[in-house]
Amino acid sequence: MKARVFVSLKSTVLDPQGQTVRSALAGLGYHDIADVRQGKFFDVTLAEGTPREQARRDIETIAHEVLANPVIEEYRVEFLD
Amino acid sequence: MKARVFVSLKSTVLDPQGQTVRSALAGLGYHDIADVRQGKFFDVTLAEGTPREQARRDIETIAHEVLANPVIEEYRVEFLD
Numbered sequence: 001m002k003a004r005v006f007v008s009l010k011s012t013v014l015d016p017q018g019q020t021v022r023s024a025l026a027g028l029g030y031h032d033i034a035d036v037r038q039g040k041f042f043d044v045t046l047a048e049g050t051p052r053e054q055a056r057r058d059i060e061t062i063a064h065e066v067l068a069n070p071v072i073e074e075y076r077v078e079f080l081d
Numbered sequence: 082m083k084a085r086v087f088v089s090l091k092s093t094v095l096d097p098q099g100q101t102v103r104s105a106l107a108g109l110g111y112h113d114i115a116d117v118r119q120g121k122f123f124d125v126t127l128a129e130g131t132p133r134e135q136a137r138r139d140i141e142t143i144a145h146e147v148l149a150n151p152v153i154e155e156y157r158v159e160f161l162d
Binding site for chain 2: 006008018021024025028030031032033034035036037038039040041042043044045046047048050054055058062066067
């Protein structure tokens with residue numbers, strides 16, 4: 001079983017990395033780029049034979065407690081199979 | 082118009098960040114996690130009025146030349162509207 005956890009800064013939080021990419025792109029002549037925000041994702045593979053329900057619970061807990069910082073970040077979990 | 086560019090290490094390339102997350106999770110008791118690989122994504126917003134065709138071309142070029150390092154990374158572009 002595989003899951004993908006997307007982690008991004010909350011929309012109210014400044015994203016300096018994204019702003020740097022945006023201004024670099026403007027410097028390269030891409031003036032049609034209005035905004036860039038960067039995030040990260042984690043492709044998590046669970047051991048074979050993990051019960052589906054437990055896997056879902058674990059991934060949710062891991063996303064909330066380990067992969068994302070809920071103070072400034074939000075996350076979304078997608079189960080791939 | 083919005084696009085999301087996913088960038089991840091090629092599957093043949095070692096991912097030390099992902100491995101660190103994986104071993105941290107094992108240390109926390111999550112032994113059902115077999116593998117973790119980390120990637121990043123960029124949410125790109127294009128200026129209003131950008132012709133659709135030009136926007137698509139620009140995003141493809143930006144993904145290939147700026148956001149990803151084609152030697153070790155692969156990318157995928159998703160247009161959100």
